[in-house]
Amino acid sequence: MNSGSSDARIGYRRELERQGPVSVQTKLFYASGELPGAYMNLAIGGFILMYYNQILGASAAQVSMALGLALLFDAISDPLVGAFSDRFKSRLGRRHPLMYAASLPMGLFISLLFSPPSELEGMELMAWVFTFLVLTRLTFTIFSVPWSALIAEFSDDYAERTVIASYRILIGALLGGLSASLIWNFWFVATSEFPQGQLNPDNYNFFGPLIGCLMTLWALISTHFTRNEIPYLLNPVEKTSASLPAMFSLIYSALRSANYRVVLVSMLIYFGIVGTLGQFDIYVNTYFWELNNEQLGKLQLFGVIAPVLGFVLAPVLQKRFEKQHILCFVLLVQMILSMAVVLFRLGDFFPSNESPLFLPVLACFSIAGGFLGVIGAMVVFSMTADLADEQEYRFGTRQEGVLASGIAFSTKAVGSLGVVIAGFLLEYFIGFPAGQAAREIDPEVLFRLAITDGVIVNAFILIPAVLIGRYSLSRESMGNIQSELRSRRAA
Numbered sequence: 001m002n003s004g005s006s007d008a009r010i011g012y013r014r015e016l017e018r019q020g021p022v023s024v025q026t027k028l029f030y031a032s033g034e035l036p037g038a039y040m041n042l043a044i045g046g047f048i049l050m051y052y053n054q055i056l057g058a059s060a061a062q063v064s065m066a067l068g069l070a071l072l073f074d075a076i077s078d079p080l081v082g083a084f085s086d087r088f089k090s091r092l093g094r095r096h097p098l099m100y101a102a103s104l105p106m107g108l109f110i111s112l113l114f115s116p117p118s119e120l121e122g123m124e125l126m127a128w129v130f131t132f133l134v135l136t137r138l139t140f141t142i143f144s145v146p147w148s149a150l151i152a153e154f155s156d157d158y159a160e161r162t163v164i165a166s167y168r169i170l171i172g173a174l175l176g177g178l179s180a181s182l183i184w185n186f187w188f189v190a191t192s193e194f195p196q197g198q199l200n201p202d203n204y205n206f207f208g209p210l211i212g213c214l215m216t217l218w219a220l221i222s223t224h225f226t227r228n229e230i231p232y233l234l235n236p237v238e239k240t241s242a243s244l245p246a247m248f249s250l251i252y253s254a255l256r257s258a259n260y261r262v263v264l265v266s267m268l269i270y271f272g273i274v275g276t277l278g279q280f281d282i283y284v285n286t287y288f289w290e291l292n293n294e295q296l297g298k299l300q301l302f303g304v305i306a307p308v309l310g311f312v313l314a315p316v317l318q319k320r321f322e323k324q325h326i327l328c329f330v331l332l333v334q335m336i337l338s339m340a341v342v343l344f345r346l347g348d349f350f351p352s353n354e355s356p357l358f359l360p361v362l363a364c365f366s367i368a369g370g371f372l373g374v375i376g377a378m379v380v381f382s383m384t385a386d387l388a389d390e391q392e393y394r395f396g397t398r399q400e401g402v403l404a405s406g407i408a409f410s411t412k413a414v415g416s417l418g419v420v421i422a423g424f425l426l427e428y429f430i431g432f433p434a435g436q437a438a439r440e441i442d443p444e445v446l447f448r449l450a451i452t453d454g455v456i457v458n459a460f461i462l463i464p465a466v467l468i469g470r471y472s473l474s475r476e477s478m479g480n481i482q483s484e485l486r487s488r489r490a491a
Contacts, residue, residue: 015231022154026229027167030154033099033147033222034172035179036106036215040140042180043110043211044133045278047198049423051114055201058125060432064423066130071417073134074409077141079251082405085146086398093230094401095146099223106139107216114208143219145408149400150226151381152388153233156482162318165381166311169374173307179214181300188293196286197293253395254402260387262471266464267380267410270331273460274373275418276425277338280453283432287441288345288450289362290353302363306370314378323379323386324471330376331465334369335458341365342454346447380407386473393481425452 048067052058081098088094113132120128151164187207188197197203254260285291291299317326341362344350351357384407388400426432430448432441 015235018155018232021157021160022164026154026226027164028171029222029225030147030150030164030229031167031169031171031222032175032218032225033144034168035175035218035222036140037144038172038176039179039211039214039218040106040110040136041278042176042183043114043208044136045275045418046282047204047207048113048129049279049426050198050282051204052125052129053423053426054199055204056116056125060423060427062123062126063129064420066126067133067423068417068420070130070133070137071420074137074141077138078145078405078409079254079402081141082145082149082399082401082403082408083248083251085149085401089235092227093233093235095150095233096223096227096230098146099143099219102139102141102143103216103219103223106136106143106219107212107214109135109139109212110215111208111212114204114211140215141405141408143223145401145405147222148381148384148404148408149388150229150233152385152398152400152403154229156389156485159315159318161385162323162378162382163315165378165385166314168381169314169377170307170311173310173370173374174304177300177304177307181297181304183210184293184297184300190293195292198282198286198296251402253397254391254399254406257387257391257394259390259471259473260403260406262467263380263383263387264406264410266467267407269467270461270464271410272417272421273457276421276457277418277453279418279422280426280449280457283426283449284453288446288453295359298359299363299366303366303370305367307374309367309371310374310378314375317375318379318382322474323383324468324473327376327379327383327468328465330372330379331461331468334372334376335461335465337365337369337372338458338461339455342450346450383471383473386478389478389481389485390473393485421457 049060049063052063053060085094085098088098090097092100109132113129113136116125116128151161151168154164155161184197187210188200188203190197191200194200285296341350351361384403385400387403388398391397391399391403426449430452431445432449433445
């Protein structure tokens, strides 16, 4: 691999050199930083469209427009925060001050997102959605981008990075899944008037503050209890500029990497698809599968099996196969399973709701899909850490924050881009009406909902599955890159 050249090479040093792998305690506390994003995606990715459309009666297309505009702000803020984080220098390192600063505001803003004044309607209501979604996303970005960048700094080991990523996904999926199950079982409680608790307006009164408190709590825990790692993190030897031109230069440098462009575009497409499917989930579960809150809670509880399996198997798979090959396989199988479960239901091959096999079979599909998603996420985060080394090798600057920001923006498409796409599909293609009870939906509308969710949207997963095959970093090439970097730092 050609090392290339750069007119802005920066030396990096650690105050202390780590002896051995990262401790399990550090991995666990670091991993807890995944939970704020899990809660935010649960709230925004799973409930925001349902809440404003079915509970408040707002137009799905209008909600989508507001969230789509907010996504544009995300597209700008993510790489800028990443670049600023890469260039920032303080006694607490490059990352932790930003993580501390964002923890409280992001919890406050998501609370307000789900607490609009009752007198708001029409465009005023949409302005409220837009304002507090932008503020929620911005403050979450200030926390999550520096936090995500830490994987590349904790360890230089090709395999150890996958292990750290596996802890991240395990804790996020396990505790996030358990929390979601508890929320479904104890928060969205069914009543005689609302047998499906997710359609009861009263259940949303304190939903936002609950999510906000959880986001703030776990962000502070992850930040505070990883402070002892600061001496082991890479910092620029000399003072660096955090000016706007310097940050744009850093962003441009990151995009020069063909491997990073492959991962970035693949994940933007993939998480856009996942986000769309996530918005449909509550509609499909409520109206197509006709699940109540108790059944949904059980499915969430079954879902915690997936991250455990992923945690065990991801490092094993990564020792035998290249990361890009694992990711390609995961995407293809995930697409096939997602299509199959809906087509089986439409073709009357699936157990009826009254059958004792109904929920266990549905849970098996859910666990399999979740397992594949967990494996894929672990691999992507590990790839991002490898890309940071490639960037330093080729261009002389470490860009963990910028690289992580692209992936962070991709994952946040789960909540925003998904709402945009799903909202327009619901209103203009599926023709789904607002404010409807579960058994009042036209069968043709339900059919269009199922086909759109299960087949049409899922088919687009083929695109990132093909694209990721162009990723060229291998175990061998990463070994050569890291050997050269160690020599440079020792010089």
